[in-house]
Amino acid sequence: MERNHSKYIAHQSLNNFFSNHQKSSMSSRLDMELTERCNNNCIHCYINQEENNKELIDKELTTKALKDIITKAADIGVMSIRFTGGEPLLRTDFKEIYLFTKQHGIKITLFTNATLIDKEMIELFKRYPPGDKIEVTLYGLSKVKYEKISRKPGTYKKAMNGINLLLDAKIPFIIKSIYITGKQEEIKELEEFSKLVPHMDHNPGFSMNFDLRARRDSTKKNDFIKSLRTSPEDTIRIIAKKKQDYKNGIKEFVAKFMRPAKDSIFSCGCGKGGSIDAYGFLQPCLLMRHPDTVYDLKNGTFEEAFDSFFKTLRTIKSTNLEYLEKCAKCFLNGLCERCSAKSWMEHGKLDTPVDYYCKIAHAKAELLGLIKKGEKAWEIDNYKKRIEKFLKP
């Protein structure tokens, strides 16, 4: 069917709509973490809680409370919601919540491990497509490889069953994975597999610089996650293999975002969008769970959260001298993964430098030719000239 605009109706893609409607302070997109519980127990996970934790189940939003929030989100103009977790399909009311969201004209992005996808769910996705590709996490193409990460027997078979159901039904999805140092061959294996997934137009993403526990709930788990992280040196070695692609891909980002954060604690998009946790608290982003930065939606409104609470939050300045000396002056702000949420996860404060991310950012900048070996980015005054030089064709 032709896609010409007619005299009577006009086509509008969601992405165009987003870029034409930036005036409102309210967010058009939201994240909803439907549960922190997961049927996997992945070694690197920043949030997972035990699948049958009764205390958490009782604390989670009820179906009605979730529907109320989705209705209010639609009222303020939310057009897209990302359902994540934990494993969002663990919620017994997932299908009901999914359909309810669709019936409010909201597009859905779903993050899942695919282990709980069944035929009934496939029929639902076929009849009411999410609107965005489903994102499936896959840790390898054998029981041993997968379950070494998921730490739950039987989960590889279930994940592949879910993936095969999606493939058979031609439901658009992509796969993503993690990289544990020393497992280079597993990257190639998953890249080959992804070529069989019809809707994947790029290689799978591999996370390797894992986040620590978002609720700061276990020093032991954090120490283990740190031991799994790819070192700054290995991170760069991996990026350098596709140096030109990396350089080309990051140019626009560098032009747009690279500048010192100054004394602002929230120099990112934190609080411009939002993420609702499993218990009804609106966070300024998916990761940020510092108790002073979250807003109780059960006793408030989106309007107050976005127009007042988050706005005030974004005006907070740092008084931490180390942050003011380093991060506030560092122009690698865009290359560095540190943000207020990650400072909180690493050190329990919103404005502390994070050595791990700092080293990676400096190594990336060195690879791109933005700094020389041994230079500290916060000591460089002429950073604008360096960026100009980097952006020249």
Add this chain to the structure above:
Amino acid sequence: MKIDIINKYYKNKDVIVREIEGEYLMIPIASGIGDMEDEMYTLNETGIATWEKLSSEKTLETVIDELCEEYDANKQEITTDVIGLIEELFKRKIVLC
């Protein structure tokens, strides 16, 4: 299929209409409606007025008569516009008959 004003055309319940920042958006949520996924449609003023009157209970002719009573335009012009709109919506299954 040719649009005939003696038929009753009604809204597909799998098309959600939302008004956002002054724009009237029609969002197909089920497969097989519209042209492609991630696609929405906006209506002009005539479109909005017509859409709001569509019902399985009345013929398109009744809809046209109601619009003629409300708007200062001749019946021929309104009929042409309504048929043009319904043609576009019907072929995309946004309205059904």
